Amino acid sequence: MRANVRLTAVCVLLSVLAVSCSATSQETPAEEKAPAARVAYEVAMAARTDADAAAGPFADLAGKVAGLLQRVRTQAAAKKRQGDELLRGGRFAEAADAYGESAAMCRRAAETLAGLQKLAGEREDNVAIDLGNGIKIEFVLVQPGTFEMGSVDGESDEVPVHEVAVTRPFFLGKYEVTQQQWRQVMDENPSLFKGDRMPVESVSWYDCQKFLERLNELAPGRDFRLPTEAEREYACRADTKTTYSFGDADMPLDPYAWVDTTSENEPHPVGLKLPNPWGLYDMHGNVWEWCSDWHSHDYYAESPVDDPQGPPAGDKKVLRGGSWSNPGPYSRSANRGYYDPNARHNNYGLRVAWTERSPENR
Ligand SMILES: [Ca+2]
Ligand SMILES: [Ca+2]
Numbered sequence: 457m458r459a460n461v462r463l464t465a466v467c468v469l470l471s472v473l474a475v476s477c478s479a480t481s482q483e484t485p486a487e488e489k490a491p492a493a494r495v496a497y498e499v500a501m502a503a504r505t506d507a508d509a510a511a512g513p514f515a516d517l518a519g520k521v522a523g524l525l526q527r528v529r530t531q532a533a534a535k536k537r538q539g540d541e542l543l544r545g546g547r548f549a550e551a552a553d554a555y556g557e558s559a560a561m562c563r564r565a566a567e568t569l570a571g572l573q574k575l576a577g578e579r580e581d582n583v584a585i586d587l588g589n590g591i592k593i594e595f596v597l598v599q600p601g602t603f604e605m606g607s608v609d610g611e612s613d614e615v616p617v618h619e620v621a622v623t624r625p626f627f628l629g630k631y632e633v634t635q636q637q638w639r640q641v642m643d644e645n646p647s648l649f650k651g652d653r654m655p656v657e658s659v660s661w662y663d664c665q666k667f668l669e670r671l672n673e674l675a676p677g678r679d680f681r682l683p684t685e686a687e688r689e690y691a692c693r694a695d696t697k698t699t700y701s702f703g704d705a706d707m708p709l710d711p712y713a714w715v716d717t718t719s720e721n722e723p724h725p726v727g728l729k730l731p732n733p734w735g736l737y738d739m740h741g742n743v744w745e746w747c748s749d750w751h752s753h754d755y756y757a758e759s760p761v762d763d764p765q766g767p768p769a770g771d772k773k774v775l776r777g778g779s780w781s782n783p784g785p786y787s788r789s790a791n792r793g794y795y796d797p798n799a800r801h802n803n804y805g806l807r808v809a810w811t812e813r814s815p816e817n818r
Contacts, residue, residue, distance in 0.1 A: 521730070524711045528565040532558045564703045582735070583627065585675050591640045593808060595627035596735050598691050605689055606756055607790035609699070613753045614790045620686050621762050628683060628691050629807040631726035631737050632656075632745060633667075641670050648802040653725035655743045655805040661773040661797035664746050664806045671808070682748040683809035685774045685792070686764045692777070692789045694734040699788050701732035701739065709784045713741030719780035723803065740787035743805030744775040751794030772796060779803035 539554035581597040606617040632655035639645045646658045659667070664682060671680045683691070692701060699705045702712050710718050711730050719741070727737040749766025751774045766774065772794040778787025781803050785791070795804075 525565055528561050532561040587640045594630040596630050598628050599625050603690050610790050613792050616756055618756055622690050623762050626811040628809050632743055632805050632807050649723050655726050657743050657802045657805050658800045660800045661746045678810045680808050680810045682746055685747045685749040688747050688776045692739045694732045713787055714780045715741045715784045723780045741778050743803055744779045744793055745777050745807045747774040749774045
């Protein structure tokens with residue numbers, strides 16, 4: 457979809473250039489015509505390269521969506537056939553269940569598709585922070601709202617399910633922090649699996665605090681920080697109540713998440729899987745992401761409604777989202793991971809957050 461937009465933009469650019477070239481050709485002396493044409497040609501070639509670059513990942517993504525939808529269609533059709541058979545056998549209640557499951561699969565797939573169509577263009581409220589050398593961190597604006605935090609189908613620290621209000625808009629990294637970004641800020645790269653677009657890993661919670669401190673010096677005025685655990689779940693769910701932001705436990709994980717069954721035992725460059733409905737990538741899987749909160753098993757029973765920050769003290773910090781080396785359910789929207797803030801593991805990384813200061817505090 458985006459490739460079409462880009463191609464259209466290129467065509468418009470080319471036609472503008474064609475018009476301006478023909479308009480100037482009447483007044484321009486013959487000896488200046490050749491360089492003008494060469495510049496136009498070079499601009500066109502650069503735009504063509506850009507179109508090719510944009511089309512590659514797009515084709516890849518479209519292929520994955522097609523694969524996902526094809527799988528769902530096959531499963532839904534099989535369920536419906538099962539319903540027909542049950543109906544013929546006079547097992548009406550079971551037939552109704554089978555038809556219901558078939559319909560639910562189709563509806564979920566349609567919702568996924570609708571979500572992707574919404575994402576077809578880049579969101580206008582996204583911002584990119586320049587770290588120098590052309591290296592940027594992209595952020596998605598997350599609007600305030602309320603949600604039900606936790607799950608009754610998860611582990612014992614995920615209950616009680618309780619209402620949480622995120623009272624102010626905040627920005628959250630569209631991707632996990634990459635090794636290129638970490639190196640630009642810290643002049644070093646601790647990661648085991650090297651690559652510019654790979655998520656930084658082998659960073660402790662305290663390493664992340666140093667990174668954020670230097671990031672704030674490099675791009676002052678925004679108070680970059682880790683997201684709170686509540687902000688992380690709110691943004692991950694993106695208005696969904698299902699096990700994952702793309703559906704329940706029976707949905708195939710492959711289009712969305714690098715987990716132990718899809719990763720071939722290593723992390724992957726950020727942004728290759730489908731985003732969640734708010735345009736955030738790798739919220740499920742790839743690397744775990746440190747949050748600002750201390751973990752407490754019983755915190756949900758005492759959590760305030762508005763902007764919970766976690767308990768005041770503890771000995772483990774929260775990690776969210778599961779990873780390339782963990783089973784799929786570790787990356788459930790509600791799952792709470794936690795570990796020693798000094799620990800550096802090759803599946804621990806981070807995602808940056810910041811809240812725009814209110815006008816009176818600017
Ligand atoms: Ca992740
Ligand atoms: Ca857990």
